[in-house]
Amino acid sequence: MIVETNTVRFDSITLDSGAELAPVDVAYETYGQLNAARTNAILIEHAFSGDAHAAGVSPETGKPGWWDNMIGPGKAFDTNRYYVICSNVLGGCRGTTGPASINPATGCPYAMSFPVITIGDMVRLQRMLVDWMGIPKLLSVSGGSMGGMQALEWAVACPDRVVSAIPIATTARHSAQQIAFNEVGRQAIMADPDWNGGDYYGKQPPGRGLAVARMIGHITYMSDDSMREKFGRRLRGKENFGYDFDVDFEVESYLRYRGSQFVNRFDANSYLYITKAMDYFDLTAGRGSLGAAFEKVLARVLAISFTSDWLYPSYQSQELVRALRTRNCDVAYVELPSNYGHDAFLVDVAEQTDLVRGFLANTFEKIQ
Amino acid sequence: MHKKIPAFVRELLGRRDYAIIGELVEPGTKVLDLGCGDGELLKWLADNKGVDARGVEISSERVQRAISRGVSVYQGDIDQGLKDYPDQAFDYVILSQTLQETRHPRQALTEMLRVGRRVIVAFPNFGHWRMRVSMLLSGRAPRTKLFPHAWYDSPNIHFLTVHDFEELAALEGLIVERRYFLAGADEVRALPNLLAEVAVFMVRRP
Structure with missing residues (x-):
């Protein structure tokens, strides 16, 4: 259809x-x-x-x-x-x-x-x-x-x-908790220098801030059980820890992926306005x-x-x-x-x- | 002394207490069924008597089945659940085979009479002679065909007889509008406290 x-x-x-x-x-x-x-x-x-x-x-x-x-x-x-x-x-x-x-x-x-x-x-x-x-x-x-x-x-x-x-x-x-998570998302966007007071159209959008906001969102959409089931402590494409701050865990990879995908389809300012609503x-x-x-x-x-x-x-x-x-x-x-x-x-x-x-x-x- | 009930009220959905409730409830009324299970009685009343049917049930699975068949059922506890309703919100409040399972039966009855003009209660009669014999001969918590549970598995936490309910109704100053006593598919006409397996009462405040 x-x-x-x-x-x-x-x-x-x-x-x-x-x-x-x-x-x-x-x-x-x-x-x-x-x-x-x-x-x-x-x-x-x-x-x-x-x-x-x-x-x-x-x-x-x-x-x-x-x-x-x-x-x-x-x-x-x-x-x-x-x-x-x-x-x-x-x-x-x-x-x-x-x-x-x-x-x-x-x-x-x-x-x-x-x-x-x-x-x-x-x-x-x-x-x-x-x-x-x-x-x-x-x-x-x-x-x-x-x-x-x-x-x-x-x-x-x-x-x-x-x-x-x-x-x-x-x-x-x-509730206070729901407002709190939304506020963290908003602050992540507004802390991104590319947000530029909301004036970023035609320029570099605040992708890093928006991605972090989305990562937080995804954590709240899942549960402890579903994350354990889906990711556990599995490592992403490696046998051992990398001893650096690249992706080690599957869950990190997933959140980064969802964050970066979101940036392509969602406007950071809409994020601010809709969460406020x-x-x-x-x-x-x-x-x-x-x-x-x-x-x-x-x-x-x-x-x-x-x-x-x-x-x-x-x-x-x-x-x-x-x-x-x-x-x-x-x-x-x-x-x-x-x-x-x-x-x-x-x-x-x-x-x-x-x-x-x-x-x-x-x-x-x-x-x- | 056992008189056959006319065929049309003998059984409803395989249950004799349902048949009587189905007869008692006037068409087009508002009905609340507490501990309504899958909502089959409510569905029958909605389809056949055009009642506005609502229910309360604790089991998520049963609530799902009830809602799926189109009955408005709320997942919650009977002991807690009644207090949200305004006074006299229903024409009938039904408690079928559940009074003996409530933690505070007298309080439940009082609350039912607050939210409903009439209360229909069906309960198993623990005064039935088989219960008495079972207890007398075995010296243990009675187990019969009607009450097959071991004491530690039984959902029944209050053991009431026909006399006990009549006494509580009198204590509350209730008017007993109807009373039915059943043994198997038959109506019991004499010595109900000894012979009835199930009792159905319809009561109201004066």
Whole structure:
């Protein structure tokens, strides 16, 4: 299934900060067919470093989408039954307007003059996309990690626009530890002299800082078990220690490789802005409690967490599920056993598939 | 003294207590099943009675199967799990074959009556004559066909009889709206504390 990324331009968007962006582009992909009643649309939300290419094969890169194991004919998000949409988030660097985009007022990239964005702003832009598509109500909004935050934000901000939400391995508010890891990543980028106050477009980008940030990220996405299983103490291409600071261990090689790969596909300033949006995310802010935040939620919710995920631990999913229960919302929750850490929602999808398939089928049945 | 139950309530999903619960629950109501296992009773109630079905279950595997069949089940502990729900959130709260496994049965019952207008409890009757005989003759923790567990493997941590439950209901000032006593597939009409293997009660606050 070859899928192309499309882009739509809107005149402007007003952000939570009060700033206005004009114009604003959204990159998106769709899979499957919208039914005549327009009731089978599902919005997939990508995580921090994802993009609109969630499924199928990109004609550009030849690569499968980041959730291709979950989206497609007969898969969890069954494109024979549902119309699946995925868009790149606001502030991203994969087609949607972000800090690397040209500021029409100056003719130069926004860089650090790009306004600070929030998860709420990302959802506001997605709502513009869904409105433009003429979809009155989404059958479901689903995503893992930062994608789960957007799914929750949809259920809270647009209660009459979502029938169900599937937040996976996520939280209703970023914790101190989560903010801390993001801050280390940001500081790594900003400590790279090539970052140059964010003004590096057309010059040498801060690749070293961005690679270090990504290496830290990858550690938090795995688990002690999965790293022991995958790398152990194995040496990379050698029998003995090198007694120098080249790569000795497999795990070093892996992290360096993932770091250097990331530099080719991700903008350092997007890293700063998107992690900031995650850190600002707190559904209780201005509402007093999570229960109050969920007061108007109408969506059925399926929340999933993973036993070995220490970046978005199960207690965070349980907290939001319990708050939904205090509102007597229709909520299902399970903690799936997995060794893969936070990455589980991307790679350990067998059980997740059964859950999502059953939940969606039942949700779709209920609105018929 | 054993009267046959009409065929349609004899068995539901292979269980007689389910058949009675299936009969008791009014269509279109909100139901919470505690310790709902794979969610098969909830699924049946949703499909056949159009109820809004929710469940709580501790086992991750069973919760997965329940959600996969389209039932909204929350993975959690019954003793802890009820306190999140608002008062009178459900028309029925069901506790099937689990009361004897809860750590604090009286507290569980009180909480169930807080979140539900009616509570349906099904439990094995430890007053059944076979239990009494087993204990009397063996001098050991009773083991019967219905209770095959060795004492150290048993999930049952409270041993209650029909009389015991009636007493607790009276102590709590509950109205017993229905009571059913079963032995095998048959309904027990007399001496239930001696003859019933399973008891099903529907109670509510006055």
